[in-house]
Amino acid sequence: MDLSTRYTPSEIEESTYALWKDSGAFQPPAPGEGSGRPFTVMIPPPNVTGVLHMGHALNGTVQDIVVRHRRKLGFDTLWVPGTDHAGIATQAVVEKKVYAEEQKTRQELGREAFLQRIWDWKEEHGNMILQQFQRLGCSCDWTRTAFTMDERLSHAVRVAFVDLWKRDLIYRGSRLINWDCVLQTAISDDEIEYEKRKGSLWHLRYPLTGRPGEFIVVATTRPETMLGDTGVAVHPEDARYKDLIGSTCRLPFVDREIPIVADDDVDAEYGSGAVKITPAHDPADYERGKRHRLAQINILEKDGRINAEGGPFAGLTREEARKQVVAKLDEMGLLEKIDKIEHNVSVSDRSKSPVEPMISEQWFVKMQPLAAPAIHALKQGWLQFRPERWGKVYLHWLENVLDWCISRQLWWGHRIPVWYDADEVPVASVEDLKIGDTHPTTGKPIVRQDPDVLDTWASSWLWPIATLGWPDKSSSDLQRFYPTQFLSTASEIIYLWVARMVMAGYAFMDELPEEQRNPFSTCYIHATVLDAKGKRMSKSAGNGIDPLDMIAQYGADAVRFSLILLTKEGQDVRLSPDRFEQGSRFCNKIWNAARFVMMNMAGERKAGSPVLEDRWILSRLAGTTKLVSAALDEYRFNEAASEMYRFVWNDFCDWYVELVKSRLTGADAESAAYARGTLVRVLRDILGLLHPFTPYVTEVLWQQLHEVIGEAASDLLIRAPWPDAAGIGADAQAEAEMGLIQDAVTSVRRVRALTMIGERKSLQAVVSAPAEEVRAVLERYRGTIANLAYLGELEISAAAERPAGSAVSVAAVLRRSCCSAPTWTSPVSSKCSKAAKRRRKRACRPCSANSRTRLSWNAPTPRWSRANGPARPSCARRSRCWRAIRTWVDGRRRPEEAGGIDPCHESGSGADLNCPPNENMRPVEPVGGAGQREPRPPTDKTQATPEVSLRCSVTRLS
């Protein structure tokens, strides 16, 4: 065995990943060979242009943990990977690249050639992000890798489109849409961002018709749109304008006479109280325009320049037009004033350019009929969000959903499968129609296909069904793996993606029972990854931490484990690079713990054991297994990871390994054999339980361990059954006794540290405990305690050793000891509360300037010098009294049976006189009574911890 003392992830990660991949472990068993219990997860397909960021890394880790856990539990587990063609993003990337390399725009290249360039690019770079997921250790079934523009998925998109067409859920409409002038496409409402910008509110004077020299003043943030105005609206009750309602004014430049109308919608308080109406370029005006039957005049070209309607300004860009319009108005004396304001500007989230609302012909999907079953699914509980509160977000969107504009004026994407005849009569078809083919409904020749493509989400909403083979409903994957169980994604795509997938499930899987059409039973919304200052990590802000750098530096396991340890369900996480050190150290700890085990495997191994520490660690293992399994079942990853961290580091390494060392070299062969058996047992289960979190290191150690102990591993760890704590159970006695030993050892160590006695075997300690049972246990394990505390001798005493004077502090004792006194004494009560210490500290202030403040907790206190008795019961004591009474009243346990929790008798100090200390504290009636609180069941803790009070003194032997 040649394990180095340091775990170096880079040496093993690549080969281990290959080992898994080649073994076929990532694929579910062939049909008929598995357990018949499917478990399916669909990866949220990242953009092909994407690069792995921390959000991906977290999401990949979450999914991989679930998948690996379920696989080990024996489910037929499938995790489908893939990428999204991401229309605008990808087209923009390649367009830029082509222009940089060839100085050609896409228009110059032509549609066919440009699309070919994108495909070339995709072949070359499109798998990058999936490879990065592999670096993270994700155990996806790569044989099923999908791409939203694959032939199969493209076919699904067409079938879905035509299906909706036939159901009359698709229509073409002239609507005010959001136009991105840079990318020259319509974008959906969900692709708009609002940016707070400083701007101006221009007050313009429109001359009133027939009243020379009189004006109506309108306020606007976009003065250039005045060229398209077809009306002015005022509030009907506004006294300033009441008499103008019904009259008209003249629009400068274009010299149009437009009416002044009354509309309740107008806020008389804002601006001038009069609002210009530009129905073709503003959503609110669009509605007002319709109400008052005003004309819609489009003044913009597709690229954002002013068109012929703009009269003298035709051909200018919108920015230029704004300047000139304002300047000219000013010249003409028609500019009343300019207010500086801060307002929200709607900006395209892709190009960051201001969105222009425009009237345009687009394709829409009627959403309400599709949304209804998706709402129902959540309300029925078929779909559950975690954390649950995201369900409200989902519902809110669905209940207020607007029709979905699905056409995009792009080239990269699924071309809309609609063809027209010469009369512009459209028809949708799954199969390609050619120019000249007969139009199926009109019988006339087809003259053209719709040039637009579909919104990216029109393919990704089919992801769970299309990747499994839909529309081929006989597909075995579809039958076997749909619906899926778990979807993990980011909160910002709940509407864009999650809700639409649910709609698609209901719309297209109509032969399944209602509940099973729902595409995933749990939608897990993972944390948002923020930087150390609490800002969202983003490429543009430049505050991102590259997960690949972190993997290179600390290893994939460390990155995964750290992320999970930091990420409590539903809570955003602040990240800085050094956070990954915790995971890295943990991996190293596991590595070395395993190393220790393997270094001690020479000799017989026996299972089970009468030895206390063996019984203890096995009992702890059983408890941990139960807790971790339950946490993973319910997707509480952070809890599971913390518990493993604690168990491995504190229980196994800090105590068990230390306890077992002397036995391994000792003369008692049988005891050593039990130790070896237990070490192997616990280590194997630890590796199994940790595998979903830290797959690489556990897999490698699993292989090594089996080599060392000379047993062939039954399988790779990735497929080995989930540890089930078979044959071991909780051993309350072992845990309680072990607790006493730990307390005793800690007491001695504390005295040693505080008094700074460096000596070891030459020392004798006296540990005193008032309770006889406690002494009996300590007596039994005297050797063990002495061993762990590096003592020559240990005496167990009933008498409370007290410092010479109760006011004496450790510091004082120490000083004396330096001169002559042979004895260091320190009263030590186990589990001395930090809060209590602080209270004491406050009580004994002021400390003298040169005394060692940090030791001053040692002043006598009610807590440990009970003989004096507290003056009155402490708050804690009172509350424990109350609990004891209720426990007794509940009939669960009598106080004396309640494991020593009866505080009234705990010290024999007479502290029970005031119990119950407050006359309001009465036992509650055990039964009945409206509004009565459900009694808490006693916890394990209350049963397990006997009251311990230990003190320790240390004496030099010589």
Next chain:
RNA sequence: GGGCGAUUAACUCAGUGGCUAGAGUGUCUCGUUUACACCGAGAGAGUCGGGGGUUCGAAUCCCUCAUCGCCCACCA
């Protein structure tokens, strides 16, 4: 404007009415013993954001205020 979340040790966070509020990092002291110095032992560090209330008991439940963050809607 509407909704959601956060506020606990110097930092990052656990802690859903009950035992003395915990962990990791950082700090201080001591330490090389069958794995691990990415280690071990020990210590110091908290008015649980403020204020009210409910309760025998509140970090936890309710009200309120403050600060920070996210999402949605958006007034020209």
